[in-house]
Amino acid sequence: xxxxxxxxxxxxxxxxxxxxxxxxxxxxxxxxxxxxxxxxxxxxxxxxxxxxxxxxxxxxxxxxxxxxxxxxxxxxxxxxxxxxxxxxxxxxxxxxxxxxxxxxxxxxxxxxxxxxxxxxxxxxxxxxxxxxxxxxxxxxxxxxxxxxxxxxxxxxxxxxxxxxxxxxxxxxx
Numbered sequence: 001x002x003x004x005x006x007x008x009x010x011x012x013x014x015x016x017x018x019x020x021x022x023x024x025x026x027x028x029x030x031x032x033x034x035x036x037x038x039x040x041x042x043x044x045x046x047x048x049x050x051x052x053x054x055x056x057x058x059x060x061x062x063x064x065x066x067x068x069x070x071x072x073x074x075x076x077x078x079x080x081x082x083x084x085x086x087x088x089x090x091x092x093x094x095x096x097x098x099x100x101x102x103x104x105x106x107x108x109x110x111x112x113x114x115x116x117x118x119x120x121x122x123x124x125x126x127x128x129x130x131x132x133x134x135x136x137x138x139x140x141x142x143x144x145x146x147x148x149x150x151x152x153x154x155x156x157x158x159x160x161x162x163x164x165x166x167x168x169x170x171x172x173x
Contacts, residue, residue, distance in 0.1 A: 002039070002083045002154050004046035005053050009076045012043050018073040022047060025070065029059040041115035041151045053079030053164075060166040068168075077166040078147065080156035086117060088128055091148065094157045095132045098146070101159035107138035110146045117150045125150075 010018035019036050026034045026049055035048035049056060060077055063070050081101075084094040102108050110130055112122045125148065130137070133146070142162065149156040158164075 001085075002046055002151070002156065004035075004037075004048050004083075004156065005080055006047035006049060006056070007039075007078045007080060007149055007156060008045045008047055008074050009043055009078075010045060010074050014073050015045070018045055021071070021073045025060065025063065025074075026051065026056070028063065029056055039115075039151050044115065044151065054160075057164055057166045064166075064168070071168045075168050078149065078156075079158055079160060079164055080149065081158040082156075084155050084157065086119065086150045086153050086155040088120065088125075091125070091129060091155055091157070092132060094155070095129050095146065098157060098159050099133050102133060102135050102144045102146070104135070106143040107136050107141070108133065108144040108146060109137055109139050109142040110148065112148045112150070114150045116152045 008018070008022055015038060022036050022045060023034065026047070029051060031049045031051050034050070037046050039046050051059075057077060057079065081098060082094055084090040110126050112125050114122060129146070129148070145160045145162060147158045147160055147165075
């Protein structure tokens with residue numbers, strides 16, 4: 001099972017350069033020895049950093065504001081709260097563990113990213129897991145995002161505020 005607390009996407013074929021960039025950026029933010037490993041999904045690197053991933057995202061934004069060219073190869077940095085198996089029962093158990101991070105009155109949406117995975121269709125996953133959360137859904141402007149990144153037989157799951165994800169394409173969100 002993976003234990004990464006970040007998934008970082010990068011342009012296909014540039015794994016070595018993306019890995020070097022991740023190591024350099026995390027060193028600038030204070031982690032001298034992050035674990036940076038490929039996943040079975042092309043274009044996705046798993047990262048285990050000792051930094052708090054949400055605080056690290058704030059640092060990524062600060063670095064981007066100072067010098068956008070710091071990010072030559074990495075595209076998106078997504079925190080991961082926990083890993084589970086990608087069968088439906090395991091994912092349901094994980095949602096039950098995480099759902100209290102969506103507080104009463106907060107609006108939410110689900111984002112499912114599947115790579116190297118054909119067991120369930122996205123719609124099936126959303127239908128099964130959305131029933132476990134009682135708060136109102138808001139697809140356009142959610143307070144929280146239940147993000148599920150399925151990579152083969154594992155699923156990285158997180159409850160994130162929109163600003164908890166860093167994307168070079170949308171650095172402010």
